[in-house]
Amino acid sequence: MSTDTICAIATAQGGAIGIIRVSGPEAVSITGSIFKPTGSRPLDKQDAYKITFGRIYDGDEVVDEVLVSLFRAPHSYTGEDCTEIACHGSPYILQQVLQLLIGKGCRMAEPGEYTRRAFMNGKMDLSQAEAVADLIASTSAATHRLAMNQMRGGFSKELAGLRDKLLHFTSMIELELDFSEEDVKFADRSALKALAGEIERVITRLAHSFSVGNAIKNGVPVAIIGETNAGKSTLLNVLLNEEKAIVSDIHGTTRDVIEDTVNIGGVTFRFIDTAGIRDTKDTIESLGIERTFRKLDQAEIVLWMVDSSRASSQIAQLSPRILPRCAGKRLIVVFNKCDLINTEEQTSLSALLKDFPEESTAHIFLSARRHTNTDKLQQMLVDAARLPSVTQNDIIVTNVRHYEALTKALDAIRRVQDGLASQISGDFLSQDIRECIFYISDIAGEVTNDMVLRNIFKNFCIGK
Numbered sequence: 001m002s003t004d005t006i007c008a009i010a011t012a013q014g015g016a017i018g019i020i021r022v023s024g025p026e027a028v029s030i031t032g033s034i035f036k037p038t039g040s041r042p043l044d045k046q047d048a049y050k051i052t053f054g055r056i057y058d059g060d061e062v063v064d065e066v067l068v069s070l071f072r073a074p075h076s077y078t079g080e081d082c083t084e085i086a087c088h089g090s091p092y093i094l095q096q097v098l099q100l101l102i103g104k105g106c107r108m109a110e111p112g113e114y115t116r117r118a119f120m121n122g123k124m125d126l127s128q129a130e131a132v133a134d135l136i137a138s139t140s141a142a143t144h145r146l147a148m149n150q151m152r153g154g155f156s157k158e159l160a161g162l163r164d165k166l167l168h169f170t171s172m173i174e175l176e177l178d179f180s181e182e183d184v185k186f187a188d189r190s191a192l193k194a195l196a197g198e199i200e201r202v203i204t205r206l207a208h209s210f211s212v213g214n215a216i217k218n219g220v221p222v223a224i225i226g227e228t229n230a231g232k233s234t235l236l237n238v239l240l241n242e243e244k245a246i247v248s249d250i251h252g253t254t255r256d257v258i259e260d261t262v263n264i265g266g267v268t269f270r271f272i273d274t275a276g277i278r279d280t281k282d283t284i285e286s287l288g289i290e291r292t293f294r295k296l297d298q299a300e301i302v303l304w305m306v307d308s309s310r311a312s313s314q315i316a317q318l319s320p321r322i323l324p325r326c327a328g329k330r331l332i333v334v335f336n337k338c339d340l341i342n343t344e345e346q347t348s349l350s351a352l353l354k355d356f357p358e359e360s361t362a363h364i365f366l367s368a369r370r371h372t373n374t375d376k377l378q379q380m381l382v383d384a385a386r387l388p389s390v391t392q393n394d395i396i397v398t399n400v401r402h403y404e405a406l407t408k409a410l411d412a413i414r415r416v417q418d419g420l421a422s423q424i425s426g427d428f429l430s431q432d433i434r435e436c437i438f439y440i441s442d443i444a445g446e447v448t449n450d451m452v453l454r455n456i457f458k459n460f461c462i463g464k
């Protein structure tokens with residue numbers, strides 16, 4: 001339990017009412033020291049979950065007429081004693097009341113500190129606390145639904161059950177190690193094998209759901225790649241409808257990743273313009289090109305821009321570097337600058353793609369500079385995105401931290417499966433199981449260290 005009592009304005013500016021939240025061991029006494037109910041009972045004699053009408057005083061002067069709500073530990077959002085002072089929504093009044101509270105011993109809350117305390121006091125697990133921030137930030141039905149699902153319990157409960165079963169097995173295996181001379185087996189290997197299989201399935205499903213969750217939350221990642229001067233930045237600007245990137249006829253104009261989101265036909269896309277790929281001795285440009293390949297790896301849709309007037313050599317040169325990295329992605333080859341070629345030449349260019357994987361590859365002729373066929377490309381993108389619709393009960397991972405922990409847990413459980421198959425000794429098995437438990441626990445915040453917590457809560461708003 002925290003010893004400090006914290007206060008903050010919990011409402012946005014501009015409303016008719018402004019609420020100040022106070023939480024901590026002194027919440028009731030400090031609020032009571034500046035608040036006088038109109039009835040006879042002082043605040044600390046009021047019942048929890050009741051609202052009391054009265055006045056806030058600065059000495060003899062009335063600052064405002066307010067309503068004070070009272071929560072008593074552990075029955076509050078933070079799990080601590082809490083009050084909420086509902087004032088008239090004037091920034092001046094709210095500041096005055098905050099200063100009075102601070103004068104009586106409160107301190108200003110840090111961003112996310114209420115939710116952090118709720119987590120520390122066991123009111124919610126970490127994945128639920130993280131969902132609170134997403135919920136406040138949600139701007140669409142889809143992001144709202146994802147956050148709400150996660151806040152209501154999400155996947156940590158499911159994972160916690162599996163983790164507890166794993167814990168049971170490690171303790172059994174470790175018990176065997178204590179009796180190593182006798183060669184006894186307490187842990188039923190076939191039951192462990194079944195459990196490992198179940199965990200592998202659950203975690204794989206959750207990890208896969210991240211691509212959907214990430215696409216809904218941050219936009220479907222679309223990497224625009226290709227040789228220098230193919231017209232990538234020109235296309236980015238057309239798609240974003242904004243002069244976001246510098247366009248020039250100088251090769252190697254874009255050296256770093258430029259990205260932004262835009263909604264097309266109801267789908268949020270994240271377009272990522274990258275440094276053109278070419279052999280270069282320039283160190284900065286080389287670093288940029290490394291990033292191009294990283295973005296290519298992270299993308300779901302790849303727009304490979306090809307200058308139609310130099311298509312044959314560009315495709316021959318870059319295919320070996322690009323195609324192997326496009327497995328599992330949608331590839332759209334964009335023959336740009338089609339204003340420079342005629343229709344017959346277009347037909348011969350299509351033939352250059354004969355060795356490309358047919359199911360996942362599409363192509364289009366367009367002119368980014370003249371905006372020819374760019375609407376057709378937008379329709380192709382919407383078709384390629386094909387997001388499944390999310391329902392109330394779908395569990396979808398939207399958080400990179402969770403995704404990384406799941407990936408590591410998956411690696412560990414696969415080692416457990418391999419180990420069981422090759423009958424490795426109990427101490428190695430137990431090591432992999434423990435690792436899997438560690439990463440599963442990380443999601444719910446059971447083993448998370450202070451630095452991770454700080455990172456998570458610093459992105460909250462003050463008052464939450």
Ligand SMILES: Nc1nc2c(c(=O)[nH]1)N(C=O)[C@@H](CNc1ccc(C(=O)N[C@@H](CCC(=O)O)C(=O)O)cc1)CN2
Binds near residue numbers: 071074084123
């Ligand atoms: N005025 C106000 N509105 C608010 C909040 C708040 O703190 N204050 N919330 C803050 O985000 C959300 C509501 N969340 C809350 C969650 C739990 C408790 C609470 O008192 N829990 C008790 C009792 C639960 C029960 O009766 O079932 C508990 O957990 O023991 C209060 C608010 C949204 N609206």
Ligand SMILES: Nc1nc2c(ncn2[C@@H]2O[C@H](COP(=O)(O)OP(=O)(O)OP(=O)(O)O)[C@@H](O)[C@H]2O)c(=O)[nH]1
Binds near residue numbers: 232
């Ligand atoms: N003729 C013609 N020129 C184009 C077209 N699209 C882009 N360009 C020109 O091609 C040149 C390069 O365009 P950019 O958009 O800077 O190319 P880029 O692929 O981003 O180049 P780097 O950032 O250097 O890799 C510019 O002079 C553009 O005006 C097009 O459709 N037709």
Ligand SMILES: [K+]
Binds near residue numbers: 247248251253
């Ligand atoms: K350029």
Ligand SMILES: [Mg+2]
Binds near residue numbers: 232245273274
């Ligand atoms: Mg560029």
